[in-house]
Amino acid sequence: MLLHMAEMNGPITSESLAAAMHTNPVVVRRLMSGLRQAGFVSSAKGHGGGWVLSCPLAAVTLGDIHNAVGSPALLAMGNRTESPGCVVEQAVNAALDGACREAEALLLKRFNSITLADLSKDFHRRMTGGGFTRKDIEHAL
Secondary structure (H helix, E strand, O other): HHHHHHHHOOOOOHHHHHHHHOOOHHHHHHHHHHHHOOOOOEEEEEOEEEEEEEEOOOHHHHHHHHHHOOOOOOOOOOOOOOOOOHHHHHHHHHHHHHHHHHHHHHHHHHHHOEEEHHHHHHHHHHHHHOOOOHHHHHHOO
């Protein structure tokens, strides 16, 4: 959402962001709440209002965003029960726990090294390399 906002020349509504993300405006508002608390976005009320970026893209990493939206689990895999009675499940859980912790630590390390400016640069490279115009970019948003 933040990259979409970076391409806008003014505020964008939760409804417009939701349409671009193929989700519900309530989901957008919930995420924006955490991003606002982190200082990444602000909202403008009234006619022509909406969400705006309130920080430079180079100052925000994917790790920062992950933290701002509540640090959701990065891996869908995990233990189904904390203390299983089945010895087989205990052995599997023990093996998976360490692997999942290591994988998540690697992901978070990488997230902390990728800024929104990096992603924006890649987006623009892909758009211009694909022969897209500014009008195409605006339509995509």
